[in-house]
Amino acid sequence: MNPKPRNLRNIGIIAHVDAGKTTTTERILFYAGESHRIGDVSRGTARMDFEPQEQTRGITISSAAITVHWNGAQINLIDTPGHIDFNIEVNRSLRVLDGAVVVFDGVAGVEPQTETNWRLADRYRVPRIAFVNKLDRLGADFLRVVAMMEERLGVKALAVQLPIGAEGDFRGVVDVVGMRALVWDKDDASQPYSVADVPAEMLAAAQRHRAALVELAVEQDEAAMVAYLYGEEPSAEVLRACIRKGVLAGAFVPVLAGSAYRNRGVEPLLDAVVDWLPKPGEVGSASDSQAPFAALAFKIASDDHGAMTFVRVYSGRLRRGDTVLNAATGRMERAARLYEVHADDRIERDELVAGDIAAIVGLKDTLTGHTLCDRNHPVHLEEISVPEPVIHVAIEPKAQADQQSLSKALQAMLREDPSLQLRQDAESGQTILSGMGELQLDVSIEKLRAKYGVEVSVGRPQVAYRETIVRETEVHHVHKKQTGGPGQFAELRLRIAPLARGEGIVFDSQVVGGVIPREFIPAVEAGIRRAAQSGVVAGFPCVDFIATLVDGSHHERDSSAMAFELAAGAAFREAAAQAEPLVLEPVMSVEVITPADYLGDCIGDLTRRRGMVRGQAMRGNAAVVEAHVPLKEMFGYIGNLRALSSGRAQYTMQFDHYAVAPANEMATLVKS
Secondary structure, three states: OOOOOOOOEEEEEEOOOOOOOOHHHHHHHHHHHOOOOOOOOOOOOOOOOOOOOHHHHHHOOOOOEHHHHEEEEEEEEOOOOOOOOHHHOOOOHHHHHOEEEEEEEEEOOOHHHHHHHHHHHHHHHEEEEEEEEOOOOOOOOOOHHHHHHHHHHHEEEEEOOEOOOOOOOOEEEOOOOOOOEEEEEOOOEEEEOOOEEEOHHHHHHHHHHHHHHHHHHHOOOOOHHHHHHHOOOOOHHHHHHHHHHHHHHHHEEEEEOOOOOOOOOOHHHHHHHHHHHOOOOOOOOOOOOOOOOOOEEEEEEEEEOEEEEEEEEEEEEOOOOEEEOOOOEEEEEEOOEEEEEEEOOEEOOOEEOOOOOEEOOOOOOOOOOOEEEEOOOOOOOOOOOOOOOEEEEEEEEHHHHHHHHHHHHHHHHHHHOOOOEEEEEEOOOOOOEOOOHHHHHHHHHHHHOOOOOEEEEOOOOEEEEEOOOOEEEEEEEEEEEEOOOOEEEEEEEEEEEEOOOOOEEEEOOOOOOOOOOOOOOOOOOHHHHHOOOOOOOOOOOOOEEEEEEEEOOOOOOOHHHHHHHHHHHEEEEEEEEHOOOOEEEEEEEEEEEEHHHHHHHHHHHHHOOOOEEHHHHHHHEEEEEEEEEEEEOOOOOHHHHHHHHOOOOEEEEEEEEEOOOOOHHHHHHHHO
């Protein structure tokens, strides 16, 4: 039986880019006493955006952790990026968190990246509360955002507050649970709110929302339900307890209102975090400090003092100087120092305990997704999935003397960000850096210069195409080589067949009776996978097929793993060439938000870019266009969009799927 959970909350702040996520976090730090001044994103003084590029660009690039205290609870808080290019940061943060605050823009409502993050939170079963921000803005509508959450996210959104005043007159909220008004000083909202009666003009609406809230909440507790059916109105304390049960069970999501920039709504949000989000061990993974040690490494951060490995401790204890097993590598690692992290500051700890999110210094071979555990009780925790990159650039040092420095810097960056990939182009010998989008690659290249002091020349961004096959085909191949000494011999029959998009490469062996020794079978698979990396049409990786080893034979003396690997590679190339190979191009999901005056021009421009418009809607006073557009056609789009909308339209995009490239596009790629 687990001991009583610690009064600890491990939470993340997640949102679409520019919804006010970091501003909300900065206000939390201020009200919780962690910061004595309010940081401002627009002025580059936000404490959580402490990297130089974050301050310059005004966006969050990497997730930052900090510890605060509120109402007797310790809150480990992670502020995550909103931009899709840095979605790996949200992914790995959600993997280790117990709860999340999802911030919504009161004007824009549910935006594409919010949907992506919401699905990620669903996948990891993370309980959430919602904070509708920017209610002081023109066009903000709290109840419209609540309705959008239900429609677009498929969730039961429970309005636990209602805004008092709209847009520029927004000054407070009605606490529907306690049926009271919380009002902030008009001139100095950083002062504590005052409690007042619900405004007379809002009383009917507040009672209506409370009745709906009560009906939903009491379903979570049998005693409360029975009392309610017998006519007993639940107290605010009973309702809060019922809401907590509903949040932990995923039955609904409480929605709060505020304007972080105007300092309104933050203290009640902190109350909701403590009241309704789970302690470690209450949902999902156990959190027993007496059990054998187990922790998941979810982030690597390098600075002048070496690499810091961020971990979530799921069970047991880790003391400074302890040696633990890295279950992924099978090697022992020593935790030289332990730190509680406060954004860019750190406090040394003697011990980490189940439930903690903290950093370890001294680990040599630990990467994102690796499990650290007690050597006598090995365990593998679920790894963190990493998306496939869709865009790449060729880079080389401007000075030949910087080649070694570049290589060292790139390896450090790859340790920090697993969504970056690096390879050498076999034909040109160029170093190719791949990532999730132009912004991520821009940030990475700037980091090479600013952080590592390496100036690089960069090629134009290139699309990460793929190849696939259309029909099933089978080939027989014999690899035979005889030179003076021992020869090489491998014979095999290989069948390849297409799979659905996104299935990758699947290998199967039907060989029986030892016609090919068992120890050579992995070499066959390795040969196929290696050959598939360069395809057969235009040199792009071939995906979405199943390769089946049907039959074969070997020679007692001349057969080897290398011979079968070479044979398998040649057999794959022969089979793929006969299987009607095609080129696939990445297609992006694009959302354009524009004043209605420019709607026609925006749609026309998307159509010229081979875009397929999938839907149109109005969001406040803006038109929203959703489309699928090939990534190749989106380079330089922001300049065009600004020009045709007088700088008033904006867009977001994220990878959606791979589709067959048109014949003329394929012909161009084959020639190049």
